[in-house]
């Protein structure tokens with residue numbers, strides 16, 4: 437089978453701080469990028485214990501070049517680099533049979549969810565699709581759903597797993613930690629996380645015929661709340677976005693694809709507005 441893996445970092449076992457996920461941090465980040473890489477490796481190994489998998493891994497955290505190649509199998513492809521037009525789901529349209537989301541986290545505003553945010557915490561305060569709050573897992577699952585790709589596995593904290601199960605009940609969840617609050621976790625050890633993820637990946641592939649692509653039926657309305665008014669000022673310049681409040685914007689599309697593209701564009705433009713004038 438052809439397997440797509442989008443790997444984030446905040447949901448890696450043990451991680452409880454932005455420092456551990458910050459590529460400019462020279463003490464903790466090197467430790468945790470290795471753990472992130474090993475969790476991706478575990479997911480691949482678990483999947484391959486069931487059937488041969490052609491694997492594309494999309495490094496999806498921060499500057500998007502976190503993975504240590506020496507920790508990965510030598511017969512996979514890896515997407516590295518920031519920025520990618522389709523961000524955490526870049527190249528998800530290349531005919532995959534299923535997807536894994538590793539190291540994921542809950543969406544912005546979720547209680548007891550470590551480092552919870554949705555794409556850009558400096559720009560996005562809330563994202564709703566057809567009135568439903570969407571986190572990264574749902575936003576990305578819906579993009580892949582447009583190409584018939586079902587999400588089979590997510591790994592991360594309990595808050596993520598609870599949210600994913602609500603909308604994508606067929607997804608196998610590897611819960612490597614429980615968040616105590618935004619900056620603290622009750623986690624299994626990295627070694628235990630690797631076993632857990634490999635086992636979950638294995639059952640995800642074994643049960644993959646039960647999984648379904650997550651499809652958002654059109655027409656689709658996106659509503660975003662920005663952190664600052666200055667972000668909304670610039671996003672509102674983009675044709676198609678309607679300003680519906682000081683920090684609120686709405687975008688409508690016939691299907692999910694243009695809406696997802698509009699969200700990525702809004703995030704990029706909004707980010708440029710966060711630079712201090």
Ligand SMILES: [Zn+2]
Nearest residue numbers: 444445497498
């Ligand atoms: Zn991240």
